[in-house]
Amino acid sequence: MSGAFFFGYGSLVNRGTHHFTPLHPATAHGWRRAWRCTDAREAAFLTAVPDPDGTLLGMIAHVPADDWAALDEREAAYDRLGAGLKITHEAPGVAELALYAIAPERMRGPSDAHPLLLSYLDVVVQGYLLEYGVEGAEHFFATTDGWDCPILDDRAAPRYPRxxxxxxxxxxxxxxHLARLGSRRIAA
Known part of the structure; x- marks a missing residue:
């Protein structure tokens, strides 16, 4: 295995959604999360946005077979960023580290036509609970913007593929947390 790794700050934190190994806790400095949309997907999803005072808890994972092209295809809605990242971790052998984020010119805010899927949010929060405990879930909510977006309640019939x-x-x-934030749910 070589030293190519990437930082995940959403569904990647939930080990049940992928087969990336090894996986190690990590913190990205200079970022926040935000719910955003692009033409690449119907539903809103997470992206990292620059924030000089921000920190994101997450996980780093090895790029399978060091095949950045395959990972870029899986993460097609995002741009891969590598230069100038400050990500702290205790993983051995990390030679190269990237983070995926939506290019600012391609992102827009969620809408009723492009809501956040509750099944996706559930996956992300479950991952933070399992990896970081209740404090990690609280950190996730506190370091994510866009809670005023509509949330499609698809728990009964999840639309999120993982x-x-x-x-x-x-x-x-x-x-x-959604009640505390005054988030608006819409029926599926």
Whole structure:
């Protein structure tokens, strides 16, 4: 294995959504998350946006077979950024590290026609709960912008392709934070 790794700050944190190994906790400095849309997808999804005072908890994973082209294809809605990243971690052998983010000129805010999928949010929060505990989930909500976007309640019939089953306590964490933030749910 070589030293090519990438930083994940959303669904990658949930080990149940992928087969990337090894996976190590990491922190990206100078970033926040935001819910955004592009023409590449119907639903809103997470991106990293520059924030000089921001930090994101996440995970770094090895690029399978060091094949950046295949990973770029999987992450086609994003641009791969590598230069100037400040990501702290304790993973051995990391020679190259990238982060994927939507190019600013391609992103726009979510809308009723392009909402956030609750099944996607559930996956992300479950990952933070499993990797970082309740404090990690709270950090996720605090370091993510765009909670005023519409949230499509698709829990009963998930539209997110890597949806996971959440237990009642995990769903309660998501629901409590959405209520606190005044987020608007729309029926599927």
């Amino acid at each position: 949806a996971q089953r959440l237990g009642d306590p995990e769903r309660a964490v998501v629901d409590r």
